[in-house]
Amino acid sequence: MKIKVLYLIAGIIFVAGIAGCILALSAPKTGVVRISQNGMVVREIDISKAEDQFIEMEFEGRKNLIEIKNGEIRVSHADCSDKVCVNMGRLRSGIPIVCLPNRLVIEFAENDFDAVVN
Amino acid sequence: MKIKFAFLIFALLIFTACGSTDNSTEYSKEFFAMDTYVKFTAYGENAEDALELAEKRFVEIEAMWSVTDESSDIYAVNHANGNSVTVSEQTADLIAYSLQTANETKTFEPTIYPILTAWGFTTGENRVPSAEEIKEFLHNVGSERVTVVGNSVRLEQDVQLDLGAVGKGAAGDEVIQILRENGITSALLDIGGNIQLIGQKNGADWRLGIRSPFGEGTIGVLEISDAAVVTSGNYERFFTDENGISYGHIIDPSTGYPADSGLASATIVASEGKRADALSTAVFVMGLENAAEFWREKRDFEMILILQNGEIYLTEGLKERFTLNLAYDRGVHVIEYEN
8 A cells, every 4th residue: 555655655746747848848037939930020019018919920922910809929820831830839939930931030038148249 | 885875975975966067256348449349258166257357458449449539559559640550559459460450361451441431331321422522532442551670650631440340359359368368268258249258158159049030030050269359241331222222231342332242140160259250351351252162262261151142152161050040041152162
């Protein structure tokens, strides 16, 4: 009986540890998001402070609609065939939202560097 | 039973594993000096006291090397009317280093100050000087007009020294030395975008973003430790005349006009700050071909050059350390040891 309780405690600690790690490693340090298209930064916006809004991006006639809502950002509409960027949902970690056909990248701006050389 | 006990211990370790990446306390100091924003970050028990000493030293150095502060070594040298002036050992060393680098590169020039002033880059009142004016000022430019003997420095009449293109890096070197003497093994100095590093951060390379000369973002990330990384580019300080022509603040000492080498920025990685600082300016003026040749000859630094057309050239030593930003899709080329 004692051993089973021990197992249970160990199991809970193990799962909590893994979950804690995932949370700690995926949480961005700031709310500043960088939107770039075709290699150029179009906009840097602090989504934790920004008002709810839509930003329309156009590339060679094709459009992406970016939605900022309740301090979160996602691509809500894209007129390309695969819709990968829309399906990625909200930007949550260091992994950027990318729309390859429209050369659009949405990523957290400052969580990636210790400093910027300029 | 032993195995179960081991499992429990393992579970407990997992629980603490990711929290412990921060192996020591982080301290930082932020202040304005040398006309720029400075931030020192250091890790470890003694970091707070060490940073205190570092800031104090940095401010002392600024007072020594300022062109405008009337009590500075450089001011005294510049206003000696052709006479010798005794300066501090650090000042004499840095002037000697500047002369040596000028001779070595032919594109770094510590006596360019009068030309910078003619263009208004030192006063903020930008103008395009006439060709005659530039010709006349160029007459007073040349590191052969400066003599350093021991701690005594002499400039020929009408020659002026400015350590602006090497001073921040050299001041960073002094700070690095102080921090090391105080037992610091992990630190990052950000001196107005000049980055100098001691050791690693939590056992891994530091991640430095390289600013894009074409916008607000970065072109990629450089993973590096124990190094100085400095970028020069005309995107930082320039003005545009009534005809829409842009003039950058980095002057080609052979012409007296802003450097027009086809580069948008030059980033140098070296072990010393003064080397990285001086060479970033020198290489920017050289342009791609001459810079590549210079690098093959010296081999004591690495570089990332961004051309005005957006193409990136990096030296072989940085190939494994540089990762291009996903959003930046222009060509990357490697400059190899063997041409």
